[in-house]
Amino acid sequence: MSAATAAPVNVLCVKWGTKYGADYVNRLRSMVARHLNRPHRFVCLTDDAAGIDPAVEVFDLPRVGFADFDQRLPWTKGHGWLKVTSFAAPLYDLSGPTLFIDLDVVIVDDLGPFFDHPGEFLVIKEWDKRDDTGNTSVYRYTIGAHADLITHLAAHKDAVLREVRNEQEYVTQTLARQGRLGYWPDAWCRSFKRHCVRKGPLQWFLPPRIPAGARVIAFHGKPNPPDAIAGVSGKWYRRVLPTAWVAEHWR
Known part of the structure; x- marks a missing residue:
């Protein structure tokens, strides 16, 4: 079976608050459309x-039966916690394999x-952790398979909030204990900042590069994609030269 005739899949993102505008959603949809050759x-x-572009299917952040989430209490809006709503069951009319992308x-x-x-459940291995923690910038799961993450x-x-700092520690450490990670x-x-920006003095003379074999570049913390395009690092100790390939792909 070719990719074009494979069973349909989902690509899911979440946006709340004002940190990222609709342009981030629209660019992500456009990038996915160019790089995913299957329904x-x-x-x-x-x-x-x-x-948000009409080509995007838009749904309200789901009500999940957890008052803190359903009322959007302040703590739920930090450290990625509202991403846990992606595990709701049911999740509107969605079903099947789903790739979540920040x-x-x-x-x-x-x-x-x-x-x-x-x-x-597949996720990025967190780059600066020696334990089971994953980075949830990109993860794949089946809709409805992990609703216990919400109920627990x-x-x-x-x-939970005493034990972990953020959503990705909670999600991935819980799934690791279940043997499902x-x-x-x-x-x-x-x-981007760990693997694309050049090391040491080279960052002053050479722009960031795309590492061999990379499919997705994560811009956690600073800089973000517009900063990288402009050559703004966001940190005094890191030099980022203007990065043309980010503009080429982030559209």
Whole structure:
């Protein structure tokens, strides 16, 4: 079966608050369309659909039966916590294999292998962690398969928040304990500031590069894609020269 005739899949993102505008959603949809050669739905869960391209399927951030999330209490809006709503069951009319992608990424190569790689829940291995923690900038799962992440958090919120700092620690450490966690090949998902920016003095003379084998470049923290295009690092100790390939792909 060719990619074009494969069973439909989902690509999902989440947007809340004002950190990222609708342009981030629209660019992500455009990048996915260029790099995923199989039938797919591109879906955004959001609290503000203004400015999002009509080609995007837009749904409200789902109500999940957890009062803190459903009322959008302040703590749920930080450290990625509202991404946990992606595990709702049911999640509107969605079903099947789903690739979640954060808004602050640049896609540089084919996404098809993310759906073909074996595993139940696949995620980036967090680059600066020695434990099981994954980076949830890019993860694949089956809609409805992990609703227990919501019910457990709702029942044990205080204990969970004492044990972990953020959503990705909670999600990936819980799934690791369940024996359901796997990781992408290291080369597929790279960090812009860790793997693209040149090391040491070279960053003053050479622009960031795309690492060999990379498919997705994650822009966690600073800089973000517009900064990289302009050559703004966001940190006094890091030099980032204007990076033309980010502008080429982030559109």
